[in-house]
Amino acid sequence: MWGFFGHQKINRMAVFTLPVEMIGFYKHNIQYLTENAVNPDRRRYAVEGEAPCHYIDLDVYGDSAAYKLPRYWNDAVEQYSEDTLLAYGIVPWHVNRVKYQLTDAMRVGDVRNILRLSADLGHYIADANVPLHTTENYDGQLTGQRGIHGLWESRLPELFSEDYDFFIGRASYIENPQLAIWDAVVHAHEALDSVLAFEVAITEKLGIDKKYSFETRGNVTVKVYSREFSQKYHEALGGMVERQMLRSVKMVGDFWYTCWIDAGQPDLDKLIDFEFTEEELQQRRLELREWKEKNHHSRRHESD
Numbered sequence: 001m002w003g004f005f006g007h008q009k010i011n012r013m014a015v016f017t018l019p020v021e022m023i024g025f026y027k028h029n030i031q032y033l034t035e036n037a038v039n040p041d042r043r044r045y046a047v048e049g050e051a052p053c054h055y056i057d058l059d060v061y062g063d064s065a066a067y068k069l070p071r072y073w074n075d076a077v078e079q080y081s082e083d084t085l086l087a088y089g090i091v092p093w094h095v096n097r098v099k100y101q102l103t104d105a106m107r108v109g110d111v112r113n114i115l116r117l118s119a120d121l122g123h124y125i126a127d128a129n130v131p132l133h134t135t136e137n138y139d140g141q142l143t144g145q146r147g148i149h150g151l152w153e154s155r156l157p158e159l160f161s162e163d164y165d166f167f168i169g170r171a172s173y174i175e176n177p178q179l180a181i182w183d184a185v186v187h188a189h190e191a192l193d194s195v196l197a198f199e200v201a202i203t204e205k206l207g208i209d210k211k212y213s214f215e216t217r218g219n220v221t222v223k224v225y226s227r228e229f230s231q232k233y234h235e236a237l238g239g240m241v242e243r244q245m246l247r248s249v250k251m252v253g254d255f256w257y258t259c260w261i262d263a264g265q266p267d268l269d270k271l272i273d274f275e276f277t278e279e280e281l282q283q284r285r286l287e288l289r290e291w292k293e294k295n296h297h298s299r300r301h302e303s304d
């Protein structure tokens with residue numbers, strides 16, 4: 001997770017990438033999408049099966065796993081078994097699954113689920129773009145760098161994202177969401193060496209006594225990475241945190257937009273102050289299921 005701050009900012013900024021047909025509805029609900037950007041982390045320890053949705057430990061699968069792991073869920077299950085996949089994280093497959101769920105919610109016009117799944121999808125996509133979410137060594141615990149997770153994804157954005165340039169243009173359609181999210185995971189994983197190595201380098205350069213400082217939050221004093229250390233590390237990363245954050249924002253917008261296109265471009269403005277009753281939604285879900293079954297033959301190659 002990007003920490004509360006990062007996740008909220010990513011969902012919020014993603015709204016502004018959307019086309020005119022979507023932005024009304026999403027802007028109207030921007031508070032919800034922002035506040036609920038961290039829901040998946042909140043239920044992480046309470047809901048069984050939630051935890052592996054946030055990461056993938058690529059290194060446990062051996063050399064070049066990032067490039068060699070099966071891209072599609074069914075192929076991966078066949079090769080490794082579902083238990084193994086769940087043990088080491090499933091974020092790229094889970095993003096694709098939520099993508100299909102959101103598309104269905106849009107087809108049906110299910111406002112509550114459109115919002116819930118949009119917020120969730122934003123969260124998982126953002127997680128997939130964090131280098132430390134692609135490794136077993138997710139908090140530097142295997143290399144004597146414990147704490148680096150929070151440093152990279154919470155401390156740095158909190159200190160420096162004011163200066164990031166969030167102008168990233170318009171959301172675009174993704175032809176193959178499953179491959180697109182894998183590309184993001186690969187890209188994040190390729191940055192992992194730098195994330196770890198620069199932390200060591202700056203620690204050596206600055207000296208361990210300047211690495212941490214104490215800050216008062218309310219009436220507790222907490223040990224944090226010092227401002228100087230954070231600044232030097234942030235500089236050494238050469239804009240990586242900003243790039244990954246912007247990539248996340250753009251990708252969240254792209255996925256929301258892709259769901260909407262795949263759902264047949266439903267009129268979202270209509271849903272700004274209108275909701276189907278639960279009974280109507282049941283009926284619409286039933287119709288969708290029947291429609292899918294009828295179309296099953298032509299859709300066999302899709303992976304939902």
Ligand SMILES: [Zn+2]
Nearest residue numbers: 001041054127
């Ligand atoms: Zn998360």
